[in-house]
Amino acid sequence: MKQPTEAKERSSETVDVLLVNPPTPDGGIWIRSQHRVGRRSRENMVWPQVELATFAACLSPEYKIEVVDANAMRMSWAEFEELLSKKKPKYYLTQVTAPTLTNDMYGIFLAKSKGSVTIAFGTHVTPNTFNTMIDYPAVDYVIRGEPELTLRELIDALDGKTASNKHMTYLMEKTDPTWKPISDEAVAKGDLSSINGLGWRQNGQIKMNPDRPFIPDLNELPLPMHELLPLNEYRLPLIKGPYAFVVPSRGCPAGCKYCIKHVSYNYSVRIRTAENVLEELWHLKKQGINNVMFYADLFTVNREQVIDICKAMIKANINMKWMCNSRVDYVDEEMLSMMGQAGCHMISWGIESGSEEVLKRARKGANPAKAQQALTWARKAGIKNFGYFIIGLPGETEETIQETITFSKTLPLNVAIFHIAAPYPGTPFFYEVVENGWFRPGTNWEEVDMDKSTVLDYSEIGLTAERLNYWQKRATREWVLRPEPIWTIVRGLNTWQGFKSAVSAGVQTLSFIRG
Numbered sequence: 001m002k003q004p005t006e007a008k009e010r011s012s013e014t015v016d017v018l019l020v021n022p023p024t025p026d027g028g029i030w031i032r033s034q035h036r037v038g039r040r041s042r043e044n045m046v047w048p049q050v051e052l053a054t055f056a057a058c059l060s061p062e063y064k065i066e067v068v069d070a071n072a073m074r075m076s077w078a079e080f081e082e083l084l085s086k087k088k089p090k091y092y093l094t095q096v097t098a099p100t101l102t103n104d105m106y107g108i109f110l111a112k113s114k115g116s117v118t119i120a121f122g123t124h125v126t127p128n129t130f131n132t133m134i135d136y137p138a139v140d141y142v143i144r145g146e147p148e149l150t151l152r153e154l155i156d157a158l159d160g161k162t163a164s165n166k167h168m169t170y171l172m173e174k175t176d177p178t179w180k181p182i183s184d185e186a187v188a189k190g191d192l193s194s195i196n197g198l199g200w201r202q203n204g205q206i207k208m209n210p211d212r213p214f215i216p217d218l219n220e221l222p223l224p225m226h227e228l229l230p231l232n233e234y235r236l237p238l239i240k241g242p243y244a245f246v247v248p249s250r251g252c253p254a255g256c257k258y259c260i261k262h263v264s265y266n267y268s269v270r271i272r273t274a275e276n277v278l279e280e281l282w283h284l285k286k287q288g289i290n291n292v293m294f295y296a297d298l299f300t301v302n303r304e305q306v307i308d309i310c311k312a313m314i315k316a317n318i319n320m321k322w323m324c325n326s327r328v329d330y331v332d333e334e335m336l337s338m339m340g341q342a343g344c345h346m347i348s349w350g351i352e353s354g355s356e357e358v359l360k361r362a363r364k365g366a367n368p369a370k371a372q373q374a375l376t377w378a379r380k381a382g383i384k385n386f387g388y389f390i391i392g393l394p395g396e397t398e399e400t401i402q403e404t405i406t407f408s409k410t411l412p413l414n415v416a417i418f419h420i421a422a423p424y425p426g427t428p429f430f431y432e433v434v435e436n437g438w439f440r441p442g443t444n445w446e447e448v449d450m451d452k453s454t455v456l457d458y459s460e461i462g463l464t465a466e467r468l469n470y471w472q473k474r475a476t477r478e479w480v481l482r483p484e485p486i487w488t489i490v491r492g493l494n495t496w497q498g499f500k501s502a503v504s505a506g507v508q509t510l511s512f513i514r515g
Contacts, residue, residue: 011088016063017155018089018116019052022107023070023077025100030071032095033245033295039099039422046072048234050245050295051147053224055093058148059155060225062164067225072233080107084114091155092116096132098124098424105136112138117158121147123263127426129199133206142199145264146214146250148221149175150197157182157192171220176213214268218250219276226284236293236323237415238346238384243291243323244284248277248309252297254327255363256350257428258393258421261297269301274308281318292322299324300331307335310342321345328374329366333381336374340381346414347378348386353393354407355400362393362429368407375412384414391475392421392456392468394432401471405478415485418475420454420468440465 024030029041033051049069056065066087070080084092092111096104101124108118121143125132129142143150152168155161163169163181172179182194192200197212215221232242251269252261284292300306313320324339325348339347351371353359359367375385389408391401408416423433433439433456440457454472457465479485 013086014064014088015066016089016159017056017059017065017091017093018084018087018111019049019055019065019067020092020094020107021049021052021069021071022094022104023075023080025103027074027076030100032071032097032100044235044237046233046235048072048226048229048231048243048245048293050224050226050229050247051095053226053229054148054221054247055151056225056228057222058152058168060222062161063155063159065225065228067228069230069233072230077106081110084110084116088114089116090159091119093119093121093151095122096120096125097122105138108136109138112140117141119143119151119154121151123260124425125199126263129208130206133199133201140201144197144199145211146197149215150195150212153182153195154192154198157187157195160184160187162187167220167222171215174217174220175215214250214265214270216270218270218272223280223283226289227287231287231289236291239291239321239323241291242289243293244289245293245295246277246280246284247296248272248294248299248305249296249301252301254298254365256365257363257432258390258423260424260427263424263426265297271302271305274305274312277309278312278316278318281313281320282316285318285320290320292320294322294324296325298327298330300326300335303332303335307338310338310344313342319343323347325350326374327366328371331374331377333377336377336381336383340378340383344381344383346384346386348388349375351387351408351411352390353396353400354404355396358393358395358400358404361395371407372411379412385412386415387411387413387417389416389418389475390421391418391472392454392458392463394429396421396458396463397461398463398467398471401475405475408475408479409482416479418472418479420472421456423455 021032029044029046031039031041031045031047033047049067052067056067059065068083089111092108094104094107108120112118117140118138119141120132120139125142126144129144133139133142141154143154149168149172152165153172156164162184169181176196180194182192186194190202192198193207193209196210198209200207226244231244234242234244236243249269249271251265251267253267253269281292321343323346324344328349328351349371352362352364354368356367378385387408389404391404421429423430438456438458440455454465454468456468
């Protein structure tokens with residue numbers, strides 16, 4: 001088993017654990033998070049790495065920790081390698097996603113070459129642990145599923161601090177009543193078989209331990225150490241100033257077959273109390289953050305929780321603007337009105353298609369009529385609507401794509417984004433594509449990305465990869481080049497930051513449309 005760098009080699013600049021969002025593959029802005037897959041951002045969004053801040057809180061205060069968000073800091077690979085040489089982390093932890101696989105592994109290789117123990121987590125390595133560890137020998141450990149407790153237990157074992165934090169030990173016992181701290185004898189033998197949720201190596205063999213149960217009460221996780229993040233670098237379109245992510249719940253009960261979220265948390269749902277969420281909001285407020293994204297698999301999954309959070313924000317007069325995501329079938333007019341009163345100014349909706357047949361086959365569980373009603377309620381409540389559509393789901397034809405484009409133009413949307421369906425590993429959609437031979441020949445993991453040339457090819461119905469790309473560009477062009485979307489962009493020019501964001505987004509959109 002690989003041992004961490006010896007203490008005698010270390011200086012005051014070195015760290016125990018480096019939590020990393022690495023430089024991007026192409027120098028652009030990439031969207032990455034714990035339970036979503038990486039992709040190039042067409043929307044000019046820089047996403048806060050709240051999961052890394054949560055890991056830091058779970059490892060504190062026993063370890064010296066630093067978070068490096070190279071994507072937000074626009075850090076080059078040369079600068080990143082220099083930082084690794086300076087920090088000499090004992091343990092290097094990074095997310096790995098399908099579209100950034102080679103890129104992420106380069107960071108792991110660099111860290112390994114400088115003596116770090118390397119740990120990978122995320123939605124790619126959870127369903128692909130064995131293959132990833134075979135293909136990339138520089139990966140020492142893979143954390144599968146919900147990562148916090150597995151990460152803490154692993155680093156404690158490697159560092160000789162087993163059960164050193166009473167609260168984290170309590171959480172492990174509560175999560176799994178049969179849990180026992182790994183023994184010093186097992187660690188000495190290199191036997192980590194008792195650490196659930198772990199992929200590891202022993203004598204040249206790759207081992208896969210059983211899954212770790214989910215943390216039953218999210219309120220008992222320590223609050224994320226947002227102060228370790230470059231908060232001023234995080235930006236969203238139509239938002240003035242920096243913002244942060246707050247995760248009020250985990251899990252989504254919906255059965256959408258293309259969704260990557262279920263790879264990490266299956267279909268379980270766990271929520272935090274309004275009091276716990278408000279405590280985190282005040283923590284951010286004190287750091288000068290007045291904009292928040294409630295980043296959940298499905299923010300409106302529990303109506304009572306949403307109402308409680310809204311009432312708590314109104315009563316506390318916290319005066320924060322916030323965004324969230326939702327499904328069109330998990331809202332009602334009263335809830336949306338309350339959300340608007342509490343400061344919600346934008347909702348991201350997964351609308352996907354204007355075809356009922358495509359939605360049924362994708363197991364979306366919603367329909368165009370519900371989308372029309374939900375977005376109308378939101379606009380009435382003073383909330384902006386940000387709509388996501390997917391072209392190329394099973395059952396799609398050129399006729400159903402035209403239905404989606406036409407439908408999108410009837411909705412009260414402020415922004416619309418059209419993606420081509422991406423069969424991410426671990427999703428039912430992925431297995432359906434494999435079974436039916438719908439992958440374009442020569443496809444590799446990095447191409448499984450909603451913002452790259454599609455990996456899909458439905459040649460038997462004439463909907464080739466080239467036609468899917470054509471329809472994505474056409475959908476974008478038809479929706480954008482209308483008065484209301486253009487006016488939305490113009491209204492973003494009232495500040496210098498808004499001007500830069502709007503120009504950047506406009507250049508990206510025009511470049512995308514031109515192909």
